[in-house]
Structure formats: structure tokens, C-alpha cells
Amino acid sequence: MPTVAGVARNAGPTQALRQAAPPQPLAEGAFAQALAGALAQGLAEASAEVVAESSTDAESATRAHAKSPGQPVATVRGRAAEHPAAAELQARPEASASVSARHVHGGPDALGVARHDFSTNANACGPCPQAAEAVAQADASHYPDPEYASLIADLSSEIGVYPDRIILGASASECIARLTAAVASRAGPAAPPRVWVPRQAYGDYARAARAWQLPLASQPGQADLVWHCEPASPTGQGVPELAHLDATHPEQVWVLDAAYAPLRLDGHSSLSPARREQVWQLFTPNKALGLTGVRAAYLVAPRSALEVGSPAWQLAQRLRALAPSWPVGAHGVAMLKAWLQPEVQQWLQRSLDQLRRWRQMQNAMLQAMGWVLQPSDSPYGVARPPVVPSPAEGGVADAGASELAAMLAFMRARGVKLRDTTSMGLPGWVRLAVRPPADQEALRAAWHAFIAWRPSALAVST
Incomplete structure (x- = not known):
């Protein structure tokens, strides 16, 4: 699939906050509890005195959010709207902690869809109109072809590989779980297979390994299953060490997650x-198309999978045997077919140009707010708000973690959601997708409201 080379990397962090380092991870469920407190106790009400200083656009957006049906979280003149989830989270924080420990993701949560959602990596220009129309026209009254012959033929032709190298999956996450299961199932009486995941990575790699009680290796060369993602998540950066990988050992399974390519x-x-x-290469176009609610993905096996009896061929057979019937529904099939159309790829290229412009604006705003940015090749990246100390500042890590949880909960109550990256191996930072100017202004207003309401938060890092 096409990718685009473009403009220079992000500018560096501000001088005062140049030394970045993560604090200790948040206590399990800390965000859920802080969010409950933010809603139930009305943190937004405490910032009512600064609401008037927010921009007209942001205030209008807040009022519109309160009136929008299907939007359960609202702030009207600084007052947090009541929501049943708030009482539930506060009454049973151990339940929310358990849930968050199992599935930690960006996007919608128990409070619904955030009006200004920076927490997912979906293309902010989406959804792609042509792909959305194809999905809307999908025939959901019939099963798809259980062999997916037409779809696999189209993918094979577009990618330029033999059809036998393509394996469909219900989603990238399902492919991660199935690949891990396939590697685990080939284990004999010897030690169980070991899995290597990057230090900062999507949590489902390690989660799938834990489900099969597979130990994690400290080095890629010691593992039977090796995961890489490029551009990486949560940082959005390239992975230069991939240029030197040694994937020649026949029994070792290397997987490149190309979801963000x-x-x-x-x-x-x-x-x-x-x-x-x-x-092995893993692809899913729903993020690029802005259609993350449509689930479908595909794996491309190594060339050696064409050799009958080879380790890659055997693994491909296990993957197919482990697949349920019809792993991809009619809507997923429609999305994958649309992905191959020239007009959809043309839309994607235009969207990348827009995302570059929005990224430049967003990075400049965050730096002006004193947030530390890491460079990124993608329309998402990580930032450290100045409520979290760096080692050079000698701050208390627990205090920084507490202030970060409070900031995230405060912003969520105002309809702005960021992604805490603790579960991705990067505590003390947040991941932000590039969003349109109106969302950026809402983030700026929420940040200034937070520090006006809680000025002591900045004392952690000053």
C-alpha cells in the first residue's frame, strides 16, 4: 500500500522541560477512580471561574456537547453532567480497575465517545467517504463466501504475492491473539515458547502471551515469537533497528505490525x-480510513510459507485451522475491497497533506503550553504535560502520576480525551492523535482551565 515521505520531524521540546523521563506507573485503576471523582464531585464546577476566559468556540462546543443526544459526558457552565457510570465507578472502583487491567485502549469508554477524542490513532480526516459508502452498501443479509476467494484474489493482485500467503483475520488484535495461539500450540514437552515485545508497545502483544502463559524474552534473539510495529505505537516513530534484524532462523517467527504504515x-x-x-506482516486499513469500528485485517506470510513442510508453511496451516468460520463479516469485506480502489488511495494521500498541516499547528500549541514532545513520523505521538517531573527536576514520581491522573479525568469530564501510555510501557506520558483545529482549541482551553483550577499541579515540575 502507498506511503508518503514528507516534511521534517517535530520541533524539539521547550528548553525548560528538555529532560524527559517517565515516573512510576499509575496504580491500577487510578484513572478510573480519578474519572469517577471528576464526574461525581464535579471538578469541572470548580473551574467555573475560568470558563469565561475560554474561547467562544470552545464554550460553544461545550454547550453543544451537553445538548447532543448520545453524548453522556457534558459540561454546562463548568458543571459536570450526571452520568450513571460515575456512580458505578465510584461505588465499585475495584471493578473498574479489573476491567481496565484487561482492556486498556483509547476511544469510547463507559462514558461514551469523547467530543474531542485525541486518544485513538484513527485518521482525523475520516471517515473516507468512498469506503464508508461501500460499508454502508454491504449485504449483511447473507454470509460472506467462507473461502473469501474474491477478496483474497484482489489482495493478492494488489500486493503482488501468491494467494496462499494471505490469511484473513477479524481484526489486527484477533490476528495477534491467533498468531500467539498458533506459536503456543506448536510447543512440545520442552520449555514453552518465549515472546519478545518492544519496551513501548501495544498491550495486546504481551496480553496474548500472558493468556497462553508464555514467558517474555529480554532480547529478540532469545524469543520464538518477535513483535515489531512500525511506525511504532505509542511514539509514532520509525524503528531503525529493523534494518539489522536477523529473521533467517527457520523456527523463529518475526511479525511486523504495519497498522500505521x-x-x-x-x-x-x-x-x-x-x-x-x-x-510475517500484519495489515489493517481501518485506522487510515477513519473507520475503526469496522474490524478486518490480513496477514501476509513470509515467502518461505510457499515451501510445503517449512516452519512458515506449518504455522500458516495452524493459523487457518485456528480461525473460526467467517472471521471477517460483510462490512469488513467491503472495507478491505474498498481499500484497494484508486479513489480511496487518492483520498488517503490528500488526507496526509491535511494531517501534516494540522500536526504543525498542534505541536506548536503543545510546546507553547510547556508540554514536552517526542519526535514522530506519524499523525500521532507522545507528550509529557508539565504536571509530571523529570529526574533533573527532582520531583516525586507518585505526585506526578497523581496529577496526571487528575488532569486526564478533568479533561475527560470536559469532553477531551487523551491516552495514558502507562499500559504501553511509557508511564508519565500521554499519546495524542493529530486532530482538527477545533479539537486543538478545546484541548488548549481544557488545559488552561485545569491549571487555573489546580495551580499546585505545576509545582510538581517547577
Whole structure:
């Protein structure tokens, strides 16, 4: 699929906050409890005195959010709207902690869809009109072809690989779980297979390993299953070490998660075409299309999977055997077919140009607010708000974690959601997708409201 090389990387962090380091992870369920407190106790009401200082656009957006049907979280003149989830979370914080420990993601939560959602990596220009129309026209009254012959033929032709190398999945997460299960199932009486995941990574890699009680390896060379994602999540950065990977051991399974490759704004893949032929590749276009609610993905097996009896061929057979019937529904099939259409790819290229412009605006705003940014090749990245101390500042990590949880809960109550990256191996930081100017202004207003209501939060890092 096409990717685009583009403009320079983000500017560096502000001088006063240049030394960045993560604090200790938040206590399990801390955000859920802080969010409950933010809603039940009305933190937004405490900032009523600064609401008038917010921009007219942000205030109008807040009022509109309160009136919008299907939007359960609202702030009207600084007062948090009541929501049943708030009482539930406060009454049973242990339940919310358990849920968050199992599934930690951006996007909708128990409070619904945030009006200004920076927490997912979906293309902010989406949904792609042509793809959305194709999904809307999908025939959900009939089963798809259980062999997906037409879809696999189309993918094979577009990608330029033999059909036998393509394996469909219900989603990227389902493919991660099934690949892990397939590797675990080949274990004999010897030690169980080991899994390596990047230090900062999507939590489902390790989660799938834990489900099969597979130990995590400290180095890729010690693992039977190795995960990489490029551009990486949560940082949005390239992974230069991929250029030197040794994927020649026949029993070792290397997987490149390319979920964000179509959204790359700068740079290029660290893997040469020849090296990509040695690894398993995982693709899902729903993020690039702005259709994250439509679930479908596909794996491309290494070239060696065409050799009958080879380890890659055997793994491909296990993957197919582990798949349920019809893993991809009619809407997923429609999305994957639309993804291959020239007009959809043209829309994607235009959206990348827009995302570059919005990224420049958003980074400038965050830096002006004193947030530390890491460079990113993608329309998402990580930032450290100045409520979290760096080692050079000698702050207390627990205090920084507490203030971060309070900030996230306060913003969520105002309809602005960010993604805490603790579960992704980067405590003390948040992931933000690039969003349109109106969302950026809402984030700016929420930040200034928070520090006006809780000025002591900044004392952690000053």
C-alpha cells in the first residue's frame, strides 16, 4: 500500500522541560477512580471561574456537547453532567480497575465517545467517504463466501504475492491473539515458547502471551515469537533497528505490525523489500480510513510459507485451522475491497497533506503550553504535560502520576480525551492523535482551565 515521505520531524521540546523521563506507573485503576471523582464531585464546577476566559468556540462546543443526544459526558457552565457510570465507578472502583487491567485502549469508554477524542490513532480526516459508502452498501443479509476467494484474489493482485500467503483475520488484535495461539500450540514437552515485545508497545502483544502463559524474552534473539510495529505505537516513530534484524532462523517467527504504515507522514520503512519477504506482516486499513469500528485485517506470510513442510508453511496451516468460520463479516469485506480502489488511495494521500498541516499547528500549541514532545513520523505521538517531573527536576514520581491522573479525568469530564501510555510501557506520558483545529482549541482551553483550577499541579515540575 502507498506511503508518503514528507516534511521534517517535530520541533524539539521547550528548553525548560528538555529532560524527559517517565515516573512510576499509575496504580491500577487510578484513572478510573480519578474519572469517577471528576464526574461525581464535579471538578469541572470548580473551574467555573475560568470558563469565561475560554474561547467562544470552545464554550460553544461545550454547550453543544451537553445538548447532543448520545453524548453522556457534558459540561454546562463548568458543571459536570450526571452520568450513571460515575456512580458505578465510584461505588465499585475495584471493578473498574479489573476491567481496565484487561482492556486498556483509547476511544469510547463507559462514558461514551469523547467530543474531542485525541486518544485513538484513527485518521482525523475520516471517515473516507468512498469506503464508508461501500460499508454502508454491504449485504449483511447473507454470509460472506467462507473461502473469501474474491477478496483474497484482489489482495493478492494488489500486493503482488501468491494467494496462499494471505490469511484473513477479524481484526489486527484477533490476528495477534491467533498468531500467539498458533506459536503456543506448536510447543512440545520442552520449555514453552518465549515472546519478545518492544519496551513501548501495544498491550495486546504481551496480553496474548500472558493468556497462553508464555514467558517474555529480554532480547529478540532469545524469543520464538518477535513483535515489531512500525511506525511504532505509542511514539509514532520509525524503528531503525529493523534494518539489522536477523529473521533467517527457520523456527523463529518475526511479525511486523504495519497498522500505521499507511498513515506515515515522514520517513520510510526500515525494512527493505527483501527483508519484508522474511517476516510475517500484519495489515489493517481501518485506522487510515477513519473507520475503526469496522474490524478486518490480513496477514501476509513470509515467502518461505510457499515451501510445503517449512516452519512458515506449518504455522500458516495452524493459523487457518485456528480461525473460526467467517472471521471477517460483510462490512469488513467491503472495507478491505474498498481499500484497494484508486479513489480511496487518492483520498488517503490528500488526507496526509491535511494531517501534516494540522500536526504543525498542534505541536506548536503543545510546546507553547510547556508540554514536552517526542519526535514522530506519524499523525500521532507522545507528550509529557508539565504536571509530571523529570529526574533533573527532582520531583516525586507518585505526585506526578497523581496529577496526571487528575488532569486526564478533568479533561475527560470536559469532553477531551487523551491516552495514558502507562499500559504501553511509557508511564508519565500521554499519546495524542493529530486532530482538527477545533479539537486543538478545546484541548488548549481544557488545559488552561485545569491549571487555573489546580495551580499546585505545576509545582510538581517547577
